[in-house]
Amino acid sequence: ETGVTQTPRHLVMGMTNKKSLKCEQHLGHNAMYWYKQSAKKPLELMFVYSLEERVENNSVPSRFSPECPNSSHLFLHLHTLQPEDSALYLCASSPHTGSEQYFGPGTRLTVT
């Protein structure tokens, strides 16, 4: 247990569906991150939030929409995804940007 939880752990959705991924951290950290891990590829940073403000958006398509309502919660809203978006989506948090990150267990997403 790293103190970072993600729900759901597995998600299958159609290309026309709208769904959301949730991340929660119980560590009192100020920074939260979304990563994408596709098969046979390195982890890719998607978004970074610091004190609930988005500080980094790594050229992610608009069909992925992050939301950080407070420093403990981070959401990734998904709509009209493509099959190539199927991947493991990992959330992480850290005391501040630049410090050691603690990862959640990930959500395995399959787009059909």
Added chain:
Amino acid sequence: KNEVEQSPQNLTAQEGEFITINCSYSVGISALHWLQQHPGGGIVSLFMLSSGKKKHGRLIATINIQEKHSSLHITASHPRDSAVYICAVRGETSGSRLTFGEGTQLTVNP
């Protein structure tokens, strides 16, 4: 070419063997991380280092800033060490961004 290169990509060892995984990077960095990912996806941070050497239990991480190279060593390996080991670097000018290697799949047989 990835900014972070790991070798080997796959490694199979017998229980008890000494294991080394290497990471080379091409940019100036402020920190280097070693991460462990078990089947199912969860990632655990093993080390964050910017110079010298760190040790935790049977794990040792070293870094040579001049040579832009880091190694992760596992002494007295055990089947439970089987996982993917990932090297990631934070560039000097990249803010919060980590750049990840492709990972090394380690399998330790009993």
